[in-house]
Amino acid sequence: MEQIHFRIHRFDGKKKWIQTYSLPYEKGKTVLWALTKIKDELDPTLNFTSACRHAICGSCGVKVNGNSFLSCKTSLDEIMETFNTTTLTFEPLGNFEVIRDLVIDWEPKVEKMKKVKPWLLADEKVQKENGFKQSEAEFQRISSPTDCVLCGICASECQQLSVNDGQYFEPFIFNKAYRFLVDSRDNQPKEHLRPVLENDLWKCLHCMQCVTQCPKGIDLTDEVAFLREETMKMGEMNNQGARHAYAFFNDVKKKGRLNEMTLPIKTDGLVKTAKTKIPFAYRMVTKGKINPFHFPKEVQGIEGVRKIYKHVLEQEAKS
Incomplete structure (x- = not known):
């Protein structure tokens, strides 16, 4: 009978090691089934978390072959087909402190999440008068972000979190800020917005990994873009992210393309650019990657580009 081999990262609080287990293949089973079977039949010392088994509680997140999944809804058959192997490596979610084996510490993340005030900040007088009725359209705006089950998979996949200094918010925290910002019953948007701006909102790389792996299909990068706009x-406006965005906006509107020589200056200012970017720019010039004497001309059809800008701005003014 075909065997599936599981290489599981273990941690006892002091020492780390990888332990291998093997189970007979059974069709239609999940990753959580494998973990449970290993614990019940092979090694009762193995530690992991799970509860609902229906992708509702979000507690069973785990990395399999370097990718993050909810183990209760992830098919072993699909995983083996994707990676074309019967040897699977299980690790705890990334960008979390590990308590033991596959068990991670959520407390520091929850403390960070409190900064965006993930609850309704409403006018009590309005509440008493109206009871905060919502239209169907108003409800739909919060429907998707409310689906978040705080599984941590988006944080595990976030490349910015893996290199940040601890200040950058996890994607699910941006989601919480967005969820209450767009709630028609909330009337204190700055209380949700200012913390995300102060915690590196503009550093999101839009790599889409959080969206790709989110078990609820929440469009987290669109939410980040909305938060930036708000x-x-x-x-x-006087921050690196906003200046960079408007440098793009104005260059494309003016010429239909970017001016890469002036972009850093518009983003960081002349002094900072001179201090931090010139050595890098010099290497680019010597390697022939950029031409400091190239001044981009208007692209063919620039009038069409400007009409698009005008149309979008008119539509925004109406909304």
Whole structure:
């Protein structure tokens, strides 16, 4: 009978090692089935978390062959087909402190999440008068972000978190800020917005890994883009992210393409660019990657580009 081999990262609080287990193949089973069977029949010391088994509680996140999944809804057959192997490596979710084996520590993340005030900040007078009735359209705006089960998979996949200094927010925290920002019953948007701006909102790389792996299909990068737009509407323009966005916006509107030589100056200013970017730019020039004497001309059809800009701005003014 075909065997599936599981290489599981173990941790006892002090020592780390990889332990291998083997189980007979059974069709139609999940990753959580394998973990449970190993614990019940092979090694009762193995530690992992799970509860509902229906992708509702979010407690059973785990990395399999370097990718993050909810183990209760992830098919072993699909995993083996995807990676074309019967040897699977299980690890705890990334960008979390590990308590033991596959068990991670959520407490620091929850403390960070409190900064965005993930609850309704409402006008009590309005609440008493109206009871906060919502239209179907208003409800739909919060429907998808409310589906978040705090499984941590988006955080595990986030490349920015893996290199940040601890300040950058996890994607699910941005989601919480967005969820209450767009709630028609909430009337204190700055209380949700200012913390995300202060915690590196503009550092999101839009790599889409959080969206790709989210078991609930939440469009986290669209939410980040919305949060950025709202901070600019709030008047927060004097930051690197906003300046960079408007440098793109204005270059494309003017010429239909970017001016890569002036982009850093528009983003960081002349002094900072001179201090931090010139050595890198010099290497680019010597390697023939950029031409400092190239000044981009208007692209063919620039009038069409400007019409698109005008149309979008008119539509935004109406909404």
